[in-house]
Amino acid sequence: MKLRDTLQLSFNTVASYRTRSLLIVLAMALGVAAVVVLTALGDGARRYVVGKFSSIGTNLIIVLPGRAETAGGFPGAVLAQTPRDLTLEDARFVGQLLQVKRYAPLNVGVAELAAAGRLREVTVLGSTADLLPIRHMNLAQGSFLAQGAEYSAQIILGAKIAQEFFPQGNVIGQRMRLGDRRFLVSGVLAIQGESMGFNSDELVIIPIDHAQALFNTASLFRILVEARSRSDIESAKEAIRDTLKRRHDGEDDVTVITQDAVLATFDRILRALTLGVAGIAAISLAVAGILVMNVMLVAVSQRTAEIGLLKAIGAPSADIRLLFFAEALWLSLAGAALGFVLGQFGSLLIRLAYPQLPAWPPVWASLAGVTIAFVTGILASLLPAARAAQLDPVKALAGR
């Protein structure tokens, strides 16, 4: 029997048992779709988290005062016990390193902001002009802290603060009082929402010198450093540590963390999660495989007389085995294809429902889903096909 005829004959058989075939195909398709959709969700979550982290800057290195040997604690919390403070001068030395593209010293505090008869407490960031590009922040209007104009009393408002104080717009050039000092509004940040614990919509930014004077401190909260390239991150990290150690009389009293390391950890965790979810979905495919086996076994016993006839008119066992095998092949093929389409459609629905979640099914997951459907379908047909091939023609013809 020619392969083409085998495929055609088995296709006709599958097509003529419409309800039965449809149910199997559906079971397979749901399994494949579950793998595709769930991995799309998992991978979407991973991309979402990684994207959030990346949005705080590229090739970012963060320098904190104090040595945090105990992992897991928030290193900034040991600020009070730090033997030596990080200073603006430290930051300038870091900025001169070859591997460093730009840097921004950072001070954080809380102060009372007042203008136009309104009053509220705000988080104040003191920094320099480079904070904007390093942190990937955008301005909605006006200009950021001017380069080299650290001493001028400018203030940049978060989007929500600007909205609260000046609901009619017309913000630029307004006078505001922050603590006991007066500032001129020079810019408003674009709406960004929360990232890394900071809600940039509800803070204000002033020049670092003013911040140090306002909070009466010479020490820095952090230094944000952007390395020249991804490959420079490690050597920049070493260079920063060396420089600061030298400046701090040989004492290794700063913590240098890289965004890369944090990112890699999240990436790993979420990948593992996606794999786990995909594994659970794959179990449903195995169940579908058992269903295929069950249905094929029933088909063999229903079609016993027909198998006997095929033998009587000269079909060798191998042809009969192939016929049943091909039936399972068609069912798996249809199930896998339908499941793939359903999965892509489901992922599309998720993306439409949650636009911020990039729920694209990974290629490997789609391939794995389709492959597992195929393999289980084929494995499940081996036993029924062998049983059909081994039927005794005399008994089979008698319907026994």
Added chain:
Amino acid sequence: MGDQEVRALSGINLEIASGEYVSLMGPSGSGKTTLLNVLGLLDRPNSGRYELDGKDVTDLSEVEQARVRREKIGFVFQSFHLVPRLTAAENIELPLMLAGTAPAERKARVDETLLSFDLLDRARHRPAELSGGQRQRVAIARATILRPTILLADEPTGNLDHRIGAEVMALLEGLHHAGATLILVTHDRELGARAHRRIAMRDGEIVADER
């Protein structure tokens, strides 16, 4: 029953010449169908030899036996054994498909066969849409499309009324006149008497062989 061996056939010594018309008769359980199955290579004797066209086919492999069945033997059954999903034409085409004949040639031969069995207007019908006589005609067409030298018919008229049965018998006898060896299993004495050679069986043994 228990460990007592049941002998479906024993002591059979039979020679059938090419082109003969033989009827096998006997009560149920006499072994006539078993003998037919052995002749058709569907059943293998536990001991003894079976020569077909001068060649020992007793110990052929499964694949070779299937080939011999396909090329030399045509089966006609009491219950027709048509595949319910396939049309009359597709049922007739099955042996050609199993033999690996090319589709174009298959179509020509099926058309030719449909014509000679007067089934052209029934070609696209499924077995359920055919009368008993038409079903048996389709089954005989299928059995003969590869022009086998031996026709084995097991109660071919058992499920048909007398008139249609006579038509089917005329068809089979026509094939015999065209040169085929026809071996007919029946317990209908009248039908059996039409054969040129009449073999009677009882308890797995041949008790009479008349010409």
